[in-house]
Amino acid sequence: MKFLLALFCAVLLALPVWTLEARESLPFPPNDPFYTPPDGWQDKPNGHIFRSRKVELQTLFHTNVEEAWQVLYRTTYASDDQPTTSVTTIMVPYNAKRNGVVVYGDFEDSNAPQCAPSYAFRAGPLNAPSSKVNMVITFPFLQEGYIVTVPDKEGRKGLFASGIVEGRQTLDGIRATLAFDKLKLDKNVKVVGSGYSGGAIQTGWAASLKPTYAPELPVVGWYAGGTPSNLTDLIMLVNKTPFSGFLNGGVASLVDTYPKVKEYIESIATHEAMEAMDYARENCMVSLLLKYPFQDLFSTYYTSRGKQLLDNKDLREVLDELTMGLNKEQTPDVPVLMIHGKVDEIAPYRSGRKTAENWCKHGGQIQFHTYDTDLSAHFISQITGTTMSFNWLRDRLEGKPVKDGCQFTSSKDVLLDVDELGDEFKYILEMLDGFAGDKIGPGDNIITSRIRKQQAHRHHVQRSSSLV
Numbered sequence: 001m002k003f004l005l006a007l008f009c010a011v012l013l014a015l016p017v018w019t020l021e022a023r024e025s026l027p028f029p030p031n032d033p034f035y036t037p038p039d040g041w042q043d044k045p046n047g048h049i050f051r052s053r054k055v056e057l058q059t060l061f062h063t064n065v066e067e068a069w070q071v072l073y074r075t076t077y078a079s080d081d082q083p084t085t086s087v088t089t090i091m092v093p094y095n096a097k098r099n100g101v102v103v104y105g106d107f108e109d110s111n112a113p114q115c116a117p118s119y120a121f122r123a124g125p126l127n128a129p130s131s132k133v134n135m136v137i138t139f140p141f142l143q144e145g146y147i148v149t150v151p152d153k154e155g156r157k158g159l160f161a162s163g164i165v166e167g168r169q170t171l172d173g174i175r176a177t178l179a180f181d182k183l184k185l186d187k188n189v190k191v192v193g194s195g196y197s198g199g200a201i202q203t204g205w206a207a208s209l210k211p212t213y214a215p216e217l218p219v220v221g222w223y224a225g226g227t228p229s230n231l232t233d234l235i236m237l238v239n240k241t242p243f244s245g246f247l248n249g250g251v252a253s254l255v256d257t258y259p260k261v262k263e264y265i266e267s268i269a270t271h272e273a274m275e276a277m278d279y280a281r282e283n284c285m286v287s288l289l290l291k292y293p294f295q296d297l298f299s300t301y302y303t304s305r306g307k308q309l310l311d312n313k314d315l316r317e318v319l320d321e322l323t324m325g326l327n328k329e330q331t332p333d334v335p336v337l338m339i340h341g342k343v344d345e346i347a348p349y350r351s352g353r354k355t356a357e358n359w360c361k362h363g364g365q366i367q368f369h370t371y372d373t374d375l376s377a378h379f380i381s382q383i384t385g386t387t388m389s390f391n392w393l394r395d396r397l398e399g400k401p402v403k404d405g406c407q408f409t410s411s412k413d414v415l416l417d418v419d420e421l422g423d424e425f426k427y428i429l430e431m432l433d434g435f436a437g438d439k440i441g442p443g444d445n446i447i448t449s450r451i452r453k454q455q456a457h458r459h460h461v462q463r464s465s466s467l468v
Helices: 004-014 017-025 117-123 130-144 163-179 198-213 231-238 245-257 259-268 271-282 285-291 313-321 349-361 378-384 386-397 423-435 442-467
Strands: 049-055 065-076 083-093 097-105 146-151 190-196 219-225 336-341 366-371 407-411
Touching: 065 163, 083 117, 083 130, 083 163, 097 130, 097 163, 097 198, 097 386, 117 130, 117 146, 130 146, 130 386, 130 423, 146 163, 163 190, 163 198, 190 198, 190 386, 198 219, 219 386, 231 245, 231 349, 245 259, 245 271, 245 285, 259 313, 271 285, 336 349, 336 378, 336 386, 349 366, 378 386, 386 423
Parallel strands: 097 146, 097 190, 190 219, 219 336, 336 366, 366 407
Antiparallel strands: 049 065, 065 083, 083 146
C-alpha cells in the first residue's frame, strides 16, 4: 500500500503530544452517550436526526474547515426490519457553498468502533492511521468550498464490506445532512458521492440502491474508484497475499450481518478463525494487515471445509447478492465515474469492469477509465485518479452535462500532476503525491517488504527465546 511508509514514519514517529492526549480523552463510540438514541427512536423515518454536536477534528495538516458537526440519525442494516442508528461527520469550509454537498466514502476497511470516521477524525491518526489519508483526500472538495459529509457507513456493528448496509447508511446519512438546519443549505442543493477502494463499496452500493431506497435525493453523480464489486473474486485475488488480513474483517462482517452465514461459518470455523474474526472486530486496518498477512483462508488452519469453503448455498446467495451490477433494479440512475488500475492487486480489475458493463447494459451512464500500465497498482491509481475524479464531480455539481450512454477510456500515465488544479490546490496534491512518492516505489511493494521484515523479526525473537 502506497501510503504505509508515510503512516508509520510520519504518523507514528512524529505525532505531536496533543494527538495522543486527544485520543486518550475520547470514549470509544459504545461508551459515548452521544451514540445512544432516545427512547422511541425506531418509530422515526430513515434519516431522522436525533441529536447533533459541534466537534474538533484532529489533523496533522492545515485544513479549510471553519466548523465540524456530527449528527446521530436513523437508518437500517441490510433490510427495513433491521433499524439502527449511525453518525455522520460534516465538515463546513470557510468559503462554504450552500448549493453543493460531497458525501465522502472513506476506506475504513475494518470493523472496530474506534476505526469509524466519527471517532477517528476526532481522535487523530494514531488511532486509525488511514484516517490521515482519508482526511487529506477530502481537502480538494473543502478547498473548493463544498460541504463534506462522512457517514459511519458500517454502522454500530462495524460491518466492513457489507455493501447493502453501507449503501443504505450512506443514503440515510445524506438525508440527515440535507435536513440539518445549521448548514443553511440552498433549496436546490446538489449532492455527489466520492469513494475509492473500501469507500467505493460504499459509494457503489449507494449508487445502486438510490433508485429504490432514496429516489428523492438530489444526487447528480457518483465516483467509485478501485471498486471491490465482487467479493468472491476479491477473496481469490487477495488470499495468501500481504492483504489477506482484509478477508478476516470481511468474513466477520458477513457473519455479523447475515444469520445464515453466521450459522454456516461458525459450524466450520476453527478456533484460530474465530480468534481472527474477533481481532478484526477490535482493531483497525493497519493492525489487521500487519497481524494476518499471507494467510490462506482455505487452509485447515481456518476451516474444516478447506478448499470447499465457498461451496455453501447460503454463503453463495449472500456473495451473489453483494455483487454489484447483477440486479437490473440496482442500476444507478445518475452518472457514475469509475477508475481502475489494470494490475490492481486488491480490487480485481475484471470485476470492476464487468460491473460497469452490466450497468451500461441496464441503461446506466457510466464512464470507466483504465490505467493501462504495469504501475497501476491499487493505491497508486487512487492518488493518480484524484484530479480526474475531482474535476468530474465538480462538473456534475456545476450542472455540466455528460455524454449519453457509456464511455470506456484508458491512459498509461499514472503520474499525479500537482499543478493540474491550480496554485490553490497545489499543496494538497503535493501531500497526496507524497503518499505515492518515489521513496516508496511502484507496485505497492512497501507493505510486502515491511511485513516480511516484521515476520523475520518475530522469528528471530521466538528462536532466541527457545534457546534461553
